Amino acid sequence: MKTCISSMLSLAYFLFFIFPNKASSYSNFTECLVAEHFRDVTTYDVVYTPVNTSFNSLLQSRIQNLRFLSASTPKPLAIVTPKDESHLQIGYSCAYEFSVQIRIRGGGHDSEGLSYTSAVPFVIFDFISAGSMLMLKMALPGIAQKNRTIGFPGSTWPSVGMGGFLSGGGYGSLMRKYGLGADNVVDIQFMNKNGNIYIGRSSIGEDLFWAIRGGTASSYGVVLSWKIKLVPRTLEQNATQLVHKYQTFAAKTDRNLYIRAKITPVNLTPEVRNKTVLVSFQSLFLGRANRLLKIMQKGFPELGLTKEDCHEMSWIKSTLWFAGDVGFPKGESLNLLMNRDLAPKLYFKAKTDYVEEPISVKGLEGMWKRLMQQEEGAAELLMIPYGGKMDKFTESAIPFPHRAGNLYMLYQGVYWNENTTVSIQKKSLKWLRSLSKYLTPHVSKNPRRSYVNFNDLDLGVSNKSYEEASSWGTRYFKNNFKRLVQVKNDIDPQDIFHHEQSIPLFPSIS
Structure with a gap:
C-alpha cells in the first residue's frame, strides 16, 4: 500500500511534576484549596473532588491510554483546573504543605499515564479549560x-x-x-x-x-x-525486499520527502486464520507530485509510485490526512482539528528503538514471524525516518541526542479494547517484551536507545545511584543525561519536581 501527499508564535502550556513525600496528613488538603484563594472565581469553578458530580467525567476526559481507566487505577484527591498562574502557585503551596504529589495534565498522551496516575496520594492540575x-x-x-x-x-x-x-x-x-x-x-x-x-x-x-x-x-x-x-512550506509483491531497501532510502533521500513504513499483522481471509503482514508506505512531500515521481523513480522504483497515488494539497490539510490514519475523522474542514474529543483513545503499551544499520532480510523475516503471532490490529510497527535536517544537529544541541547515524526510529506497540480479557492483555505485553528482546542485535547499542516521549517504565525507575538511573537515563539521552543531572542539582536540589522517570538528583556527580 502506498500513499503520498504532496515569524514567530507564542504558545502556552503547562507540564506535570510531583512533590516528594513529607510526613503530614492528607485530610486537610482540599480545605487548603478554599474559595478565598481563587480571586474572581468560586472554588467549584477550579477545584473538583470525588464528591463533585463532574469529577469522574473530568478525570476520564483525557486519559488517552485506556490501560489507566480501570477501577484499580489510583484516583486523585482532587482535580484543579487553574484559570491563571496564581491558582497554580496556590496549588504548589497546598500540595507541599500536606505532602500531596502533583500531576499536571495537558494532552494526556503520556505512554505510562504519568500525568494522571501516581502510587501515592496526588492531585491533578488539569488545563482543559485554560487558554494555555x-x-x-x-x-x-x-x-x-x-x-x-x-x-x-x-x-x-x-x-x-x-x-x-x-x-x-x-x-x-x-x-x-x-x-x-x-x-x-x-x-x-x-x-x-x-x-x-x-x-x-x-x-x-x-x-x-x-x-x-x-x-x-x-x-x-x-x-x-x-x-x-x-x-x-510549499506544495508540491515483495514487502520484505521493499522494507529492506526502504531502510536506507528513507533516511538518505531528498529532505523534503518524509516516508514512514507502517507494518501490521492481518488475516488473509475472514474464514481461515491464515496470516501475513501488511506494509503501508505513507509520505509527505514538500513539492509538486511530478518532482516527487522523479525522485521515487530514480531512488525507489520498486515501490511503483504513480501520479494517481498522490494527492496535492496544502500542508495544513495534510495534517488531516495523517490524523485520519490514526483514527481521526477524514475530511476537508480544518475545524476537525479543533475538536479534541475526536482523537482516538486506546489501551496500549509502546516501546521504541533506533536503527543505525539496515536490518537484514533474515532479521525482517523474524519480525514478520513474531508479528503474525499477534491478533489482527493488536500490534503495529512504525519506521520513522531520520536523516535530512536531523543529521545537521549535534547530539548535545538539545537533550534529544538521536541525530546523525540513525536511519530510523522503530516504534513497537500493542493495543486492546474493553472486551479484551486480562489474560490476553498480559499475553500482548509479554509478546511486546519478547519482540523487544528479539530486536536487541538489530538496534542501537551501548547504550540501546529509546525516545523519551514514548516513555517506558520497563527500562527502569530506580534512582538509588547514578549508575542505576543511567540504565534508563542514557537510553533516552545518551551522554546528555549527565548534564541533565547537573542542571537538576542546580535548579531543584530538593527534588521537588519528581516522578518515576524524572531527571534524578545526585549532587556528587562531577
Whole structure:
C-alpha cells in the first residue's frame, strides 16, 4: 500500500511534576484549596473532588491510554483546573504543605499515564479549560489562517499537547526538512519550585533552557509558554525486499520527502486464520507530485509510485490526512482539528528503538514471524525516518541526542479494547517484551536507545545511584543525561519536581 501527499508564535502550556513525600496528613488538603484563594472565581469553578458530580467525567476526559481507566487505577484527591498562574502557585503551596504529589495534565498522551496516575496520594492540575492548555493540532489551523506559507514541525498524532511534545523533542512529518519541534523553540516563560515566574531564556540561563527542550521539562519546573519559530512550506509483491531497501532510502533521500513504513499483522481471509503482514508506505512531500515521481523513480522504483497515488494539497490539510490514519475523522474542514474529543483513545503499551544499520532480510523475516503471532490490529510497527535536517544537529544541541547515524526510529506497540480479557492483555505485553528482546542485535547499542516521549517504565525507575538511573537515563539521552543531572542539582536540589522517570538528583556527580 502506498500513499503520498504532496515569524514567530507564542504558545502556552503547562507540564506535570510531583512533590516528594513529607510526613503530614492528607485530610486537610482540599480545605487548603478554599474559595478565598481563587480571586474572581468560586472554588467549584477550579477545584473538583470525588464528591463533585463532574469529577469522574473530568478525570476520564483525557486519559488517552485506556490501560489507566480501570477501577484499580489510583484516583486523585482532587482535580484543579487553574484559570491563571496564581491558582497554580496556590496549588504548589497546598500540595507541599500536606505532602500531596502533583500531576499536571495537558494532552494526556503520556505512554505510562504519568500525568494522571501516581502510587501515592496526588492531585491533578488539569488545563482543559485554560487558554494555555493548547493542543498541537489545535494550533495548526491558527497558524494556517494567519499565513498559508508557514507551518510548524509538529506531531502526526491528533490532540498531542504542545508542552509534552516539545519537552521530549517532538518528531513529525516535517522533521527531515526542519528538525524536531524542540529544535524550533526560541524562548519560554518558566515557573520554578517557589512559584516565581521567569520571562525569557536569559532569565533562566542557557543550561536550563537547553535541558527543557527535549530533557523532560517536568523535572525542573513548569513551562508557562513556548515561543516557537515557524518554518516555510510549499506544495508540491515483495514487502520484505521493499522494507529492506526502504531502510536506507528513507533516511538518505531528498529532505523534503518524509516516508514512514507502517507494518501490521492481518488475516488473509475472514474464514481461515491464515496470516501475513501488511506494509503501508505513507509520505509527505514538500513539492509538486511530478518532482516527487522523479525522485521515487530514480531512488525507489520498486515501490511503483504513480501520479494517481498522490494527492496535492496544502500542508495544513495534510495534517488531516495523517490524523485520519490514526483514527481521526477524514475530511476537508480544518475545524476537525479543533475538536479534541475526536482523537482516538486506546489501551496500549509502546516501546521504541533506533536503527543505525539496515536490518537484514533474515532479521525482517523474524519480525514478520513474531508479528503474525499477534491478533489482527493488536500490534503495529512504525519506521520513522531520520536523516535530512536531523543529521545537521549535534547530539548535545538539545537533550534529544538521536541525530546523525540513525536511519530510523522503530516504534513497537500493542493495543486492546474493553472486551479484551486480562489474560490476553498480559499475553500482548509479554509478546511486546519478547519482540523487544528479539530486536536487541538489530538496534542501537551501548547504550540501546529509546525516545523519551514514548516513555517506558520497563527500562527502569530506580534512582538509588547514578549508575542505576543511567540504565534508563542514557537510553533516552545518551551522554546528555549527565548534564541533565547537573542542571537538576542546580535548579531543584530538593527534588521537588519528581516522578518515576524524572531527571534524578545526585549532587556528587562531577
